[in-house]
Amino acid sequence: MAATTVKMKNEAGLARMPPLSRIVFWNVKRKDLTDAVCALAKSTAADVIILNENSVSSSKTLCALRQNVAGDFYIPKPASEDRFHCFCRNSALDLSEIHSGFRTSVRKYKFENQMFLLVLLHGLDIRNYDDEARRSFMQDLMRDLKFIREDKENNKLILLGDFNLNPYDRVMNSAAGLNAMMTRACAAKGTRQHATKKYDFYYNPMWSLLGDNTKGPAGTAYDTSNQGPYGWSMLDQVVLHHSIIPFFNKVEILTEAGEYSFMDKNGRPDAKNASDHFPISVDFSGGHYE
Amino acid sequence: MSRFWPEGLSISDIQSPYSPYSILENAREEWETISDGVLTLVLQSSESEDSNAIITVHAKHIPTNRTAALFSIIHRLKEPYPVTIRPRNENIPNFLKKSYQLSRTSAGSAVTKVVAELEAINNPMSIKKTQELITNKWVSDTPSEFRKKLADAFNLSVIKSAVLNLTSSASFESQSEDDDNAAQE
Numbered sequence: 001m002a003a004t005t006v007k008m009k010n011e012a013g014l015a016r017m018p019p020l021s022r023i024v025f026w027n028v029k030r031k032d033l034t035d036a037v038c039a040l041a042k043s044t045a046a047d048v049i050i051l052n053e054n055s056v057s058s059s060k061t062l063c064a065l066r067q068n069v070a071g072d073f074y075i076p077k078p079a080s081e082d083r084f085h086c087f088c089r090n091s092a093l094d095l096s097e098i099h100s101g102f103r104t105s106v107r108k109y110k111f112e113n114q115m116f117l118l119v120l121l122h123g124l125d126i127r128n129y130d131d132e133a134r135r136s137f138m139q140d141l142m143r144d145l146k147f148i149r150e151d152k153e154n155n156k157l158i159l160l161g162d163f164n165l166n167p168y169d170r171v172m173n174s175a176a177g178l179n180a181m182m183t184r185a186c187a188a189k190g191t192r193q194h195a196t197k198k199y200d201f202y203y204n205p206m207w208s209l210l211g212d213n214t215k216g217p218a219g220t221a222y223d224t225s226n227q228g229p230y231g232w233s234m235l236d237q238v239v240l241h242h243s244i245i246p247f248f249n250k251v252e253i254l255t256e257a258g259e260y261s262f263m264d265k266n267g268r269p270d271a272k273n274a275s276d277h278f279p280i281s282v283d284f285s286g287g288h289y290e
Numbered sequence: 291m292s293r294f295w296p297e298g299l300s301i302s303d304i305q306s307p308y309s310p311y312s313i314l315e316n317a318r319e320e321w322e323t324i325s326d327g328v329l330t331l332v333l334q335s336s337e338s339e340d341s342n343a344i345i346t347v348h349a350k351h352i353p354t355n356r357t358a359a360l361f362s363i364i365h366r367l368k369e370p371y372p373v374t375i376r377p378r379n380e381n382i383p384n385f386l387k388k389s390y391q392l393s394r395t396s397a398g399s400a401v402t403k404v405v406a407e408l409e410a411i412n413n414p415m416s417i418k419k420t421q422e423l424i425t426n427k428w429v430s431d432t433p434s435e436f437r438k439k440l441a442d443a444f445n446l447s448v449i450k451s452a453v454l455n456l457t458s459s460a461s462f463e464s465q466s467e468d469d470d471n472a473a474q475e
Contacts (some may be wrong), residue, residue, distance in 0.1 A: 058351040078458070080452065097356070098354075098357070100359070101358075102378060137336060144359060146336070147332075147346065153354070176339075251341075
């Protein structure tokens with residue numbers, strides 16, 4: 001079990017002693033970064049490691065995790081989508097797949113007597129797909145999310161992955177899109193109405209990590225070509241249904257693990273020796289406020 | 291032989307059920323019957339941003355409530371035909387596909403393009419418009435055509451793979467053992 005107990009303070013300054021669940025997501029860009037992945041798993045003590053675009057077989061990665069990090073790592077089953085390699089060391093979390101969609105894999109995520117649905121997704125990339133294809137994908141994703149909410153009778157969705165979009169892209173925050181707001185307070189209202197329909201708010205904590213005035217890098221990917229006009233992009237994101245906000249602790253962009261640095265000398269993702277994406281780590285905490 | 295009856299339109303096309311949704315409901319009944327109630331189809335109706343009707347077809351494994359998105363059907367609102375099928379993205383590598391197209395770029399094409407552009411600058415009248423006919427094999431004009439293409443869509447490898455993955459939960463234990471063994475080697 002990787003679950004740890006940490007002492008934190010919530011926004012109101014109240015101490016709590018919750019169990020912690022940590023998920024690390026990394027797009028490894030079809031490179032063999034097994035050693036770095038193991039270092040990442042060790043340094044973060046994550047319960048769950050999710051690799052996107054992993055060219056190494058999942059059994060080989062599992063073998064390395066067991067040998068170098070902890071013997072209790074396993075691959076949650078069933079899982080049909082090879083796009084995401086998921087490794088877990090806490091069977092109480094479940095993480096079995098209940099829906100596979102268009103570039104998505106939806107997992108049960110049991111935490112603190114709650115059943116969340118972890119939606120792993122990989123958006124269409126800017127280089128190989130035009131705007132129309134990307135817009136169409138996002139529309140497919142919205143329909144998929146609606147289906148999941150209705151069919152599984154659960155709206156506690158956590159979206160995690162390489163969105164290939166920035167938090168400020170229109171589809172991320174429009175009501176009929178993801179409806180993902182910048183702050184907890186924005187999302188706290190629960191819903192907003194657009195035309196005749198009500199749309200549930202989501203919270204996108206990645207906004208807090210954008211730009212110079214943050215502890216870590218300004219984004220998770222760097223590109224100054226015509227496809228990356230802002231330089232930094234926050235392509236790797238976690239977005240939460242408003243009902244999950246009380247369980248959300250923090251998200252971080254990771255730039256190193258043990259002896260491995262994922263950053264080049266300019267402070268950007270080291271695409272040569274690691275990946276052109278930084279990993280992100282997401283913490284959930286439960287329990288009651290004291 | 292009639293000279294005036296629209297070619298390709300069969301008598302069954304003008305009898306109900308003829309809408310794509312009705313035909314999909316028939317498909318759902320067939321799935322439930324053939325799978326002995328283990329599998330069904332869930333039809334999710336919605337409207338696109340550009341005001342087209344979309345039916346997303348999901349397969350559901352009833353004992354586990356697991357689902358998989360298979361493909362979408364798109365037509366204009368209140369006009370069920372023509373209708374197109376948009377298959378699920380194929381994410382399987384080429385060596386696992388029964389057929390695929392290999393696109394080749396000739397070595398001289400870039401040079402040819404540059405020469406053509408220079409020629410166009412010097413002599414705008416020399417520009418030859420090239421037109422490419424794009425064929426969408428998934429568009430159907432009639433119900434009978436849609437039935438046939440729907441059957442083709444269900445026969446795609448990627449669909450069969452999605453369905454088999456849904457139903458293979460019984461083998462997961464042995465699969466986990468394989469993983470364990472692989473990890474111990």
